[in-house]
Amino acid sequence: MSTRRRGAELEQAILQAAAQELRESGYPGMTMDAVATRAGTNKNAIYRRWPNRAALGIAAYRHLTDTVMPDPDTGTLRDDALQMLRQANQTWSSPYGTILRGLLTAAADDPELLTLMRERTGADTMDQTWLTMLQRAVARGEAPATAIHLRVATTPMMLLRAEYAMRGIPTVPDAVLVEIVDEVFLPLVRGRAHVGFSRG
Template sequence: MPTRRRGAALEQAILRAAMAELTENGYAGMTMERVAHRAGTNKNAIYRRWPTRAALGIAAYGQFVATNTDVPDTGNLRDDALELLRRANSTFSSPVGGILRALLAGARDDPHLLAQLQERTADAGSATWLTILARAVARGELRPEALHPRVATVAVVLLRDEFITRGHPAVPDSVLTEIVDEVYLPLLCGRGADRPNP
């Protein structure tokens, strides 16, 4: 008789099962019943932790993308930002990106879940972007005022917008360069600049 799992061990089994279902069947084909069967548990154990299918899918996706934590360190901010955008572009245009788009659609009526998903999007988490900005500050490329979480993720949010609103299968590299050179770097370099008194 298998050992009954509890706590974190059971949660990890459920999340792995959910991501396997998302990968094999997509968000539309993922059901609580299928996840429970794959994880060797029951639906009640899932619902106690994740009350909706969208919540479970987002948690599984978030854990999946969190495994890629390598932060580029090319020696300059522009190349670091481009590398992060290129990675995100590759993810968004892959089958994993299809899962992300389905989850975004599934969470659109729940602002809390939608915010969670956006925060967990591959390479969109503010911690990764703040890391490259902090290195740029240490090198003297930016002022410390540039270290703001909402500002840090502007580039990848713009990239995500290209997929969501324009329906690109993959965003051309020229667009990534434009986002970095025409929007992101000017915004960051303008942080902390002298402003007129109100």
């Protein structure tokens, strides 16, 4: 007679089943019924832990890609930025990136999913990493203090996402990553030296 799974054991079984569904069918094809069947449980057990498919999909994606967030400190802002973009490009062009793009596509029509993604897939942590890189650049004298701004920090990743979204390519050429850094990000950072914040 088998022992009924509970707690963490059942949760892991559900996550593994959902992750397998994501790998095989992507987020659009992942259903609560299929996950429950694969995990050998029922939908009620899933809903007690994740309130909806979006929450489960994001948890399963994190289960697949649970890695340490990169935090490069190469000594120059340019090399830090390139390392970050290259790591993101490698992830997004992998099978995991296909899953992530499916989640992003679904999020376009589901504000709740987009909020969950930011909270639970490390988007805010990624933003903070870029801000930290800018802070180090300021401390080294590479950038003006006014460059430490969220819009500046998020520009490279937004441009990389746009390459995938608008061009529909499987991976972004390294030359484009260099252009994002050299032609957009670094000039933007340096140009902040001339930005005034006086208000009347």
